[in-house]
Amino acid sequence: MRDLEKGTGRSLTVLIADDERLAREELVYLLSREAGVELVGQACSGREALEQARRLRPDALFLDVEMPEGSGLQAARRLREEGSAPMIVFTTAYDRYAVEAFGVEAVDYLLKPYEEERLREALARLRQRKEAGTEPASREGGPAGGMLPETEGGADRPLAEAAAVADLSAAPSLEGSVRPSDQQEGEVASAAASPAAGAVPRIDHAGIDPAASVPRKARLLVEDGGRMIVLDAALLLYAAKEDKSTRLRMADGSDHFTRQTLQELEERLGRGFFRPHRSYLVHLDYIKEIEPWFNGAYNLVLKHAEGERIPVSRAAAKDMLRLLEGS
Secondary structure (H helix, E strand, O other): OEOOOOOOOOOEEEEEEOOOHHHHHHHHHHHHOOEOEEEEEEEOOHHHHHHHHHHHOOOEEEEEOOOOOOOHHHHHHHHHHHOOOOEEEEEEOOOOOHHHHHHOOOOEEEEOOOOHHHHHHHHHHHHHHHHHOOOOOOOOOOOOOOOOOOOOOOOOOOHHHHHHHOOHHHOOOOOOOOOOOOOOOOOOOOOOOOHHHHHOOOEEOOOOOHHHHOOOOOEEEEEEOOEEEEEEHHHEEEEEEEOOEEEEEEOOOOEEEEOOOHHHHHHHHOOOEEEEEOOEEEEHHHEEEEEEOHHHOEEEEEOOEEEEEEEEOHHHHHHHHHHHHHO
């Protein structure tokens, strides 16, 4: 942050709350490049977010949706009830919480990995609200004026659009939920590419026949509306942890859900699959590109899913590159 005089009202004071260290560091780095932004604190749980927001009273709170000891949504609701809520920008890797973010009158909703232009748009809205003297959150009524982003977006679409198209059945309330832990080492690599990372070359992995690296006749049984569907594991692109289930993305673009954990799937599928991140299991032979991210982390682009990005933690990157080079 480029420091301005404290207490003059010229700077935008910001508190960051995210349980994933790399995500916090990346947001700190991006905010440090913006003039007139003063970081006053960092929190790594819903409880810490509440405590620091009450004590520091920042202008804005960048709040991760999924955190231990109370979700970001729970923290936002509690601050609103107390009448002490700062302006809130939710940060998450998923857009399915947009409807609930709308309900607590968030100023914006940023998807990870962050894009600098979208972050600047969020900061502009925060400054506009602060200069106008608009209350960050009201106890009653609809959204406060100026809350809804006006820009169009793709994967990082703004709050109003995301809320309008979100599937309510796929956006379960996080009230009372606690983010599940995982034994996978490494931390989330939720970071945008930095100029320094640009020197790292992309790796284009042509791959081999996916069926060759999966145990012969490996099958996955998943329940769908009372029936059982048999999936060919050789056509599984990746598995992702989502709330209390695991989402399976297939090569044909279809999604299926199972109660099996990522660890159980990893043990069952064996060779050919890798955990680049605690929330993902990927089929190595579908990796198309590896993009450099922030602070030594990477981003995967998969065949048949070029529009998505799978994060790779720094801890997992070395092992993954070794496996790819040896395949």
